[in-house]
Amino acid sequence: MKISDILSRKERVLSFEFFPPKKVENEHILFESIERLKRWNPDFVSVTYGAGGSTRDKTLDWTKKIKDDYLLNVMMHLTCIASTREGVINILKELKKSGIDNIFALRGDIPEELDNIEEAFKDFRYASDLVRLIREVDDSFSIGVAGYPEGHIECPNIGEDIENLKKKVDQGADFIITQLFFDNRYFYDYLDMLEKYCITLPVIAGIMPIINIKQVIKFTDMCGATVPEYLKNKMMDRSPEEMLNIGVDFATKQCRDLLENNVKGLHFYTLNRSRATINVLKNLNLD
Ligand SMILES: NC(=O)C1=CN([C@@H]2O[C@H](COP(=O)(O)OP(=O)(O)OC[C@H]3O[C@@H](n4cnc5c(N)ncnc54)[C@H](O)[C@@H]3O)[C@@H](O)[C@H]2O)C=CC1
Numbered sequence: 001m002k003i004s005d006i007l008s009r010k011e012r013v014l015s016f017e018f019f020p021p022k023k024v025e026n027e028h029i030l031f032e033s034i035e036r037l038k039r040w041n042p043d044f045v046s047v048t049y050g051a052g053g054s055t056r057d058k059t060l061d062w063t064k065k066i067k068d069d070y071l072l073n074v075m076m077h078l079t080c081i082a083s084t085r086e087g088v089i090n091i092l093k094e095l096k097k098s099g100i101d102n103i104f105a106l107r108g109d110i111p112e113e114l115d116n117i118e119e120a121f122k123d124f125r126y127a128s129d130l131v132r133l134i135r136e137v138d139d140s141f142s143i144g145v146a147g148y149p150e151g152h153i154e155c156p157n158i159g160e161d162i163e164n165l166k167k168k169v170d171q172g173a174d175f176i177i178t179q180l181f182f183d184n185r186y187f188y189d190y191l192d193m194l195e196k197y198c199i200t201l202p203v204i205a206g207i208m209p210i211i212n213i214k215q216v217i218k219f220t221d222m223c224g225a226t227v228p229e230y231l232k233n234k235m236m237d238r239s240p241e242e243m244l245n246i247g248v249d250f251a252t253k254q255c256r257d258l259l260e261n262n263v264k265g266l267h268f269y270t271l272n273r274s275r276a277t278i279n280v281l282k283n284l285n286l287d
C-alpha cells in the first residue's frame, strides 16, 4: 500500500523503524518486537539500509519477510552512495516483483573506511539523484526522503539544507520523515521554514525513545541531533530500568506536544526494541 495514499486519507500516521540485525542471535529480538508492535496497527514499518554494502541484501530480505510473514505495510530504505545505476535499477525491479510500494530514498552515510570518495559518488551524488532515477524507472513507487530539523551535519546552514531538500521534492518525493530530534522547537521552526520555501509535503516526526543514553550520545554526535543537557544529566549513572523509564517519560511528553500541534505522523526509531515505544504509545492513549 502506498504511503502517499495513506497520508492523503488519514489525519495522522504511526510507523516503526527497524534495522537488519548484524548477529544471527539478535534476530529473535527483532521478531519479538515486530510481533508486539504489530498490535498497534502501524500504517507502515521501515527497514534501514546499511552503508557500504554489508547489510544491503539483508535489508531486502527483511523487508520482504516483514511484509509476507507479518502482513505489514513496508517501506525499504535505499541509499545510493557507492551504488551503480544498474544496481539500483535491479533493486527497483526486485521491489516491484515483491509488491513493495514504498522507498525511503537516501544518499546514505559516508563510510569511514571509504578511501575513494569520487568513486563512491560516480553514479549518484545526492539523494535527489536517487529520487530522480526512481521516478524515471518506475513512477508507481511512493517515495519518502529525510528532513533535518537541526540542519544536516555536512551543510553549513539550515536554509541551504532546505534548498537541498527542495531538490528532492522537485524530483518527485511524496513525504518527509525527519531525523530524530528531542526539542520540539526545532521541529516547529522547521515546519515554518518549509512553508517559506514552499515545501508542502506531509512531514512525519522521527522520534527515538532513549533506552541507553551513551549509545544515543555516540549516535547523535555523528548525525548532529542535540540531546538536551538536562536529559543527559538526568540519565547519567542510572540503571537500565531507570534510564528506560526516564526515556519513556521524555518521549511521551514530546509526542503529546506534537499531537496537540497536529503532527502528521510519528515515526519511531525503535532500534529493534519494543518496550520503550509501546510504553510511550500506552501513555499516549492513541485511538
Ligand atoms: N533512517 C535512515 O536510514 C536515515 C539515514 N540518514 C542518513 O543521513 C545522511 C544524509 O542522507 P540524505 O538526507 O538522504 O542525503 P541528501 O543527499 O539529501 O543530503 C546530504 C547532504 O548533501 C547536501 N546536499 C544535497 N543536495 C545537494 C546539492 N544539490 N548541492 C549541494 N549539497 C547538497 C545536503 O544539504 C546534506 O548536507 C545520510 O547520511 C543518510 O544515510 C538520515 C536519516 C534517516
Ligand SMILES: Nc1nc(=O)c2c([nH]1)NC[C@@H]1CN(c3ccc(C(=O)N[C@@H](CCC(=O)O)C(=O)O)cc3)CN21
Pocket: 019, 021, 022, 048, 109, 179, 180, 215, 216, 219, 222, 223, 269, 271
Ligand atoms: N545519519 C543517520 N544515519 C542513520 O542510519 C539513521 C539516521 N541518521 N537517523 C535515523 C535513523 C536512526 N538510526 C540508527 C540510530 C542508532 C543506531 C545505533 O545506535 N546502533 C548501534 C548498533 C546496534 C546493533 O547493531 O545492535 C550502534 O552502537 O551503532 C543505529 C541506527 C538509523 N537512522
